[in-house]
Every structure is written in C-alpha cells, then in structure tokens.
Amino acid sequence: MTALPTTRDVLLTCPLDCPDACRLKVTVGRGEDGLERMTKLTGDANHPYTKGFACVKTVHYPSRANHPERPLYPMRRVNPKTDAEPVFERVTWDEALDDIAARMRTLLDTRGPASVLRYHYAGTMGLMENNHAHALFRALGTPELDETICASAGTEAWMMGYGTRYAVEPEDVAHARLIVLWGINSLSTNSHLTPHLTAARKAGARIVHVDPYENRTSRFADQHLKLRPGTDTALVLGLMHELFAHGWTDEAYIAEATTGIDELRRAAQEWTPERAAEVTGLSADEVRDFARLIGTTRPTYIRVGYGMTRHEHGGTALRAVTLLPALTGDWRVRGGGCALSASGAFKLNRTRLGAAHLIRPETPHVNMNELANALAPSAGVGATVIYNCNPAVVAPDSSRVRAGLRRDDLLVVVLEQAMTETARLADYVLPATTFAEHADVYTSYGHHWLGYNPAAIEGPGETRPNSWVMAQLARRLGVSEPSVYWTVDELLAELLGTDHPHLAGITPERLKAEGSVRLNLPETFLPYAHGAETPSGKVQLSPAPAYREPQAALNAEYPLRLVTPPAHHFLNSTYGMLDVLTRPEGQEPQVMLHPADAAASGLSDGDYAQLQSEVGQVRRRVRVTTEAQPGVAVVEGTWWGLSAPDGESINTLTAQTLTDLGGGSTFHNTRVRVEKT
Ligand SMILES: Nc1nc2c(c(=O)[nH]1)N[C@H]1C(S)=C(S)[C@@H](COP(=O)(O)OP(=O)(O)OC[C@H]3O[C@@H](n4cnc5c(=O)[nH]c(N)nc54)[C@H](O)[C@@H]3O)O[C@H]1N2
Numbered sequence: 001m002t003a004l005p006t007t008r009d010v011l012l013t014c015p016l017d018c019p020d021a022c023r024l025k026v027t028v029g030r031g032e033d034g035l036e037r038m039t040k041l042t043g044d045a046n047h048p049y050t051k052g053f054a055c056v057k058t059v060h061y062p063s064r065a066n067h068p069e070r071p072l073y074p075m076r077r078v079n080p081k082t083d084a085e086p087v088f089e090r091v092t093w094d095e096a097l098d099d100i101a102a103r104m105r106t107l108l109d110t111r112g113p114a115s116v117l118r119y120h121y122a123g124t125m126g127l128m129e130n131n132h133a134h135a136l137f138r139a140l141g142t143p144e145l146d147e148t149i150c151a152s153a154g155t156e157a158w159m160m161g162y163g164t165r166y167a168v169e170p171e172d173v174a175h176a177r178l179i180v181l182w183g184i185n186s187l188s189t190n191s192h193l194t195p196h197l198t199a200a201r202k203a204g205a206r207i208v209h210v211d212p213y214e215n216r217t218s219r220f221a222d223q224h225l226k227l228r229p230g231t232d233t234a235l236v237l238g239l240m241h242e243l244f245a246h247g248w249t250d251e252a253y254i255a256e257a258t259t260g261i262d263e264l265r266r267a268a269q270e271w272t273p274e275r276a277a278e279v280t281g282l283s284a285d286e287v288r289d290f291a292r293l294i295g296t297t298r299p300t301y302i303r304v305g306y307g308m309t310r311h312e313h314g315g316t317a318l319r320a321v322t323l324l325p326a327l328t329g330d331w332r333v334r335g336g337g338c339a340l341s342a343s344g345a346f347k348l349n350r351t352r353l354g355a356a357h358l359i360r361p362e363t364p365h366v367n368m369n370e371l372a373n374a375l376a377p378s379a380g381v382g383a384t385v386i387y388n389c390n391p392a393v394v395a396p397d398s399s400r401v402r403a404g405l406r407r408d409d410l411l412v413v414v415l416e417q418a419m420t421e422t423a424r425l426a427d428y429v430l431p432a433t434t435f436a437e438h439a440d441v442y443t444s445y446g447h448h449w450l451g452y453n454p455a456a457i458e459g460p461g462e463t464r465p466n467s468w469v470m471a472q473l474a475r476r477l478g479v480s481e482p483s484v485y486w487t488v489d490e491l492l493a494e495l496l497g498t499d500h501p502h503l504a505g506i507t508p509e510r511l512k513a514e515g516s517v518r519l520n521l522p523e524t525f526l527p528y529a530h531g532a533e534t535p536s537g538k539v540q541l542s543p544a545p546a547y548r549e550p551q552a553a554l555n556a557e558y559p560l561r562l563v564t565p566p567a568h569h570f571l572n573s574t575y576g577m578l579d580v581l582t583r584p585e586g587q588e589p590q591v592m593l594h595p596a597d598a599a600a601s602g603l604s605d606g607d608y609a610q611l612q613s614e615v616g617q618v619r620r621r622v623r624v625t626t627e628a629q630p631g632v633a634v635v636e637g638t639w640w641g642l643s644a645p646d647g648e649s650i651n652t653l654t655a656q657t658l659t660d661l662g663g664g665s666t667f668h669n670t671r672v673r674v675e676k677t
C-alpha cells in the first residue's frame, strides 16, 4: 500500500491461534481519508519471548486489515444461497440486528433452544471476543459447542496423565541436551521456539524430528525419524521396552511421582525394537539408537505437537509420548520434560467467563467436528451464528458443511473480518473489528505471559467487536444475565479476581499499564518434579497405552494415507486471501507424492490428479518429492477453496471420524486414491 504519514507505534498482543502469542509493534498511519489504519507490523524488540520478530505471515496483517474486500458494513444476502456468486445489499445495523433477533426469537419460542447453534473457534484468542462472546447463547440455553477441532484429544490425553496442562518454560529449553520435536513442524508453527533450540544446539544439544514427512523442521534437525502416520504409540512402546531393559529409567522419580508402572512395564515388554520397527516403518536400529539417546541424555526436552492426535487413536499416541519423561525423570531437571500446552498455568477465575456458570447438565452438546451432521435438514437447526471461524473451509466433510449452510430454511449469520467462503454463504455478514480495533485479554499456550490490548485504532466503516453484536442481540432478546453485557474492564476484574499465586501482584491496572506481564511463576518452574495435579497426586501411567490399527486401514481401493498439516505462510485459513502469502506456497494447493506412488498412478511433477476419499474428491497439482514417504500423500495448508483448481477445500476429503480421546478431529487419518485427470 502507499506510504502514509506515521502517527505512532503501539504494542499489541497477536490474537491468532498460535502458541507464540507475540508482542507486536504495530505502526499506525493516517490515510488521505483522515482515518487511522495499521501500516506496518513487527515484533516488540523489548519482549523477552518475542525478541523483536513477527512471523513471515503476520508481518502482512496490515494488508489483511486494509484488504479491499474486507466487509465494512452489515450486509444481507439477496439472491439464493444456491447461486454460485453471492449478491449482498448493505443494511443498517438496526435492520440486521432486529431481523436476526426476531428470527431467533421465533425459533426459540416455536422450536426451542436446540434450534439455534453457535459455531466458533479461535480466529481470535482474546478472552473477550472469543470465550466471553458465548455468554449470550448460554443465557438462551442453546446447545454447547464442544470445541474439539484442534486441541481436545491432546488436552484429554495430557489430563489423564498429568491433570493440569503445564509446559516446560521455553526459556529453559536452552538447558536441554536432547531435543525431540515430535509431531510438530515447529519452525513453521512455533517459530519463536527456534532461538531457544538454536541456543541449546550451540551448547551441544542434539535435535531429533519425529514426523511422517520432511519439512523445514526435519531439515533443521540433526536427525529425522520418518515414521508411518498413526504409529507413534508403537514407537513409544518400543522405546519404553529399551528404557526398561537397559535400566535407563529413573526409579526414584517413578516411585515418588507416578502410579501404574507395573502395568506399563508389562505392556512394553512385548514391544521389542523389531516389532516397533515393523509397525512404524523405521529400522530396529533407529528405534534402539533413539531409545539410547533418550535413556542416556539429561535433560531431554520433548516438544510434542497436535499433529499425531489427528488420527483415530491419536489421543493414546500423544499420551504415550508424554509419559516418556515420567520414566526418565526429566521432569526433575531444568529444561527437561515435555511441552504440549502452557494453558494450565493461567489460573484465571473463569467461573463466569462466557457465562459458563449457566451451562446446565441437560444442555445438549454439539461436537464441532460434526457440523456437517448438525446442519443436515433432519437435525433441526434453524439458525446458526458463526464467529471467529471459517467452517466452510476448515471443518471436516466440508462439502456437506457447505450444503448445510446453503439450506434456504437455515438462517446463517457470520461475523467476519474477511469475505471467507463461510461469509459468502451467509444470509447476514456482520463486519468485525480486528485485534488493533478492540480491547482484549490474551493468555498463551506456548509461554507464560498474560497480555492486554487496548482498542488502539478505530474500526473502519461500521465494523464492531463480536461482544458488541452479542450485547445488541441480547437486548433485543430480553436477556437479563448481567455478564452478557460486561465491558472488557469488568471481564478483566473478574478474571483476575483470584488468590492463585501465579497471578499474585497482577492487577488490572498493572496489566493495562505494562501490556504484557509474566505469570508469577517460580524462577525454576518444574511443575511435575514431585507428582501431578491428578486425583492421586501422581503422574498416572495407567492404563498403559496400547497400539491399535486404524479402522480406516489402507487397502487396494484406498492405498494412500493423506496428511494435511499447516503451511509455513498460512495461519489456518486466516491469510488465504493474500497473494503475497499464497504465492510462496506455490499459488495453489499441491499434493506431495513420493516418486513410487506417483509412478504407480502414472503421474509426473506438475500433473493434475484427482484425489478420492470415502467422503469426497478434489483436484490438485502434483509435486513429486521424496519429502513424502511411500504410501503417504501430503497437502500442506488449509487453503481457501477459491485458490484450488476445483474450488474445493481439502476438507472435502476429510471425514467426521472422532479420536479415541476428547472427540477430536482426524485430519491426518484420511485414506485416498490418486488418479491422473
Ligand atoms: N505457519 C503456521 N503456523 C501455525 C498454524 C498454521 O496453519 N500455519 N496453525 C496454528 C494452529 S491452529 C495449530 S493447532 C498449531 C498446529 O500445531 P501442531 O499440530 O502442534 O503442529 P504442526 O506444526 O501443525 O505439526 C503437525 C505435524 O504432525 C505431523 N503428523 C501428522 N501425523 C502424524 C503422526 O501420526 N505422527 C507424528 N509423529 N507426526 C504426525 C505432520 O506431518 C506435521 O508435520 O500451529 C499453529 N501455528
């Protein structure tokens, strides 16, 4: 964009669904129209975790906030949703809100609360504009949306073993001498961990990547263990076999801090390195050597990602990995242990966050991975209000999701900052503010800093925060629950209204003045050094993880497993409209195939292939590469369908199958066949 005169810099927390929750320096300029807008974005040089850099994607956030197609006014759809191209007319906020509230009222009175479905995820991580925005729906008694699309399998797996979700302090990673990046492409998805990895390596640490395909993180690592997808539990059992056989376990830690060791020892006994090798596709020596490394290197730090959870037995797989430091005693050593999420350290008072106190035992639940089912005509939903989420692209079985959104008897209300494919299927698009334009409070799942953003610039046009829209609807629907109308200040006072030592000394005034405040954790934070916050007070090793083959086993009809992990230049579908970020990803989505699989289908590099799964088909350009392993196809990035040659999201191929724990998504579990078109 053209250079605008700079008026000032503001420090703000990144709102996106990313463990780094960076502290950003946002430059604000004034346009010729006299309005302020963000012109530039970088990392806060003074923030100890952000260290002065923003990622390759979010430096382009200003282009997104100032995008010519950003919705700036409430809009009503005027042509049928079955037409390919939507036509909207501008309406006033009162017209839109009056009509939406009246239609919701009719549904609530005639068909009951189950006929209105809220749908959302983590477009913003702000506690006000995300979590607290649900309060209206809880006051109305509409179904609880179980937020399972990303982290629920991992969360439940972690909680079984450890209770609360604590993570190794990232600043301590430099102390580790073995670093295992397991099922995470951290150089792309957790980029602010990289300086700590580099510091550890300079001090002599070895870095191992455990992942089914070669990506940036594999190339950064000293060693890549390219296992078959969905087989981590077998690998872990093989490692445990060796740890027990060679006496590489920390018996003092096990005795003091864990329960269930005998059961685990028995389960691991059957898993020789040879057996683990057969299941995982690694060699028995790779299993043995990896076990020796883990068994003999202190401290060992394991950064585990959600990737391995997105399989039928993904909860068990993640639980198995996270139990390793309980056998080696790494939890007692600074820099040792495991990190999935640091969320549990933020001991805020969440009692009335999102009016959670109004959830009743009899409230029906909808699993967000089953949106395709929930929007089927027979399911009885008459209105859906969608915010912070792009389900037409990100939800499994997305062509059925779109078919549901197209129903002419379904009122679809979408609060958005962008004309996503979900917004294009709305009856009403309600224009939303961005993180620079509304105040909010932020936790993190990758570090221990609490953040606060003021509303730094005025939202353009008639954009409004989600919380404003919800309060307006609540007033029209006669909702009396006070928390629905809270300001950010009232929410903040509630959240910090706790005696928990982690929040000692953190007042609303201090947080607002400093903007980013580190939780009050001890200098050496070793949360599981003597046990865990489980009912027994110990790390629960029981039930011993058991390896299971997926129901969706590969066969002659579907010979390939499709893995669909995040892309380096995207943040889910948030940046899908920016050419500057789709271009370095290859301009259009591509399927990576191993040369042997490409040859078997007569495909060469650059050809177009039809990918067929049990639920749908898409067309994709082929990239032939040994970065993929035989039998595994990889499509990086949740691209907008509009960028694909056939207009289809990759989730046209993925099914609503749920994980063994937590009702989670199974985005890497899909089996496909690939044919030349
Ligand atoms: N650049 C970028 N950053 C992002 C995102 C993004 O879209 N782009 N998304 C954000 C969000 S919402 C999230 S949840 C996180 C995602 O973060 P995580 O899911 O924690 O990790 P990813 O880095 O996505 O890595 C997933 C990895 O798991 C691998 N994998 C798949 N199946 C298996 C398996 O069976 N076993 C093993 N060992 N590995 C497997 C994939 O190949 C992939 O490399 O990243 C966040 N950050």
Ligand SMILES: Nc1nc2c(c(=O)[nH]1)N[C@H]1C(S)=C(S)[C@@H](COP(=O)(O)OP(=O)(O)OC[C@H]3O[C@@H](n4cnc5c(=O)[nH]c(N)nc54)[C@H](O)[C@@H]3O)O[C@H]1N2
Pocket (backbone or CB within 6 Å): 017, 120, 121, 122, 123, 124, 129, 149, 150, 387, 388, 389, 390, 391, 394, 395, 415, 416, 417, 418, 420, 432, 433, 434, 435, 466, 564, 565, 566, 571, 572, 573, 574, 638, 650, 651, 654, 667
């Ligand atoms: N095949 C496949 N599918 C996947 C994944 C995968 O790896 N493979 N990853 C899954 C994962 S881990 C996740 S977390 C989900 C992510 O799915 P989503 O949470 O839907 O994430 P995004 O695609 O980034 O879309 C978020 C939307 O929220 C909007 N938004 C942001 N801030 C605000 C706000 O303040 N107000 C309003 N009203 N809107 C706002 C943005 O404009 C954006 O369109 O996708 C899942 N889908």
Ligand code: SF4
Pocket (backbone or CB within 6 Å): 014, 015, 016, 018, 019, 020, 021, 022, 054, 055, 056, 057, 058, 191, 192, 571
């Ligand atoms: S997306 Fe993640 S890495 Fe990028 S600026 Fe935001 S928090 Fe930082």
Ligand SMILES: [Mo]
Pocket (backbone or CB within 6 Å): 017, 149, 150, 151
């Ligand atoms: Mo996610």
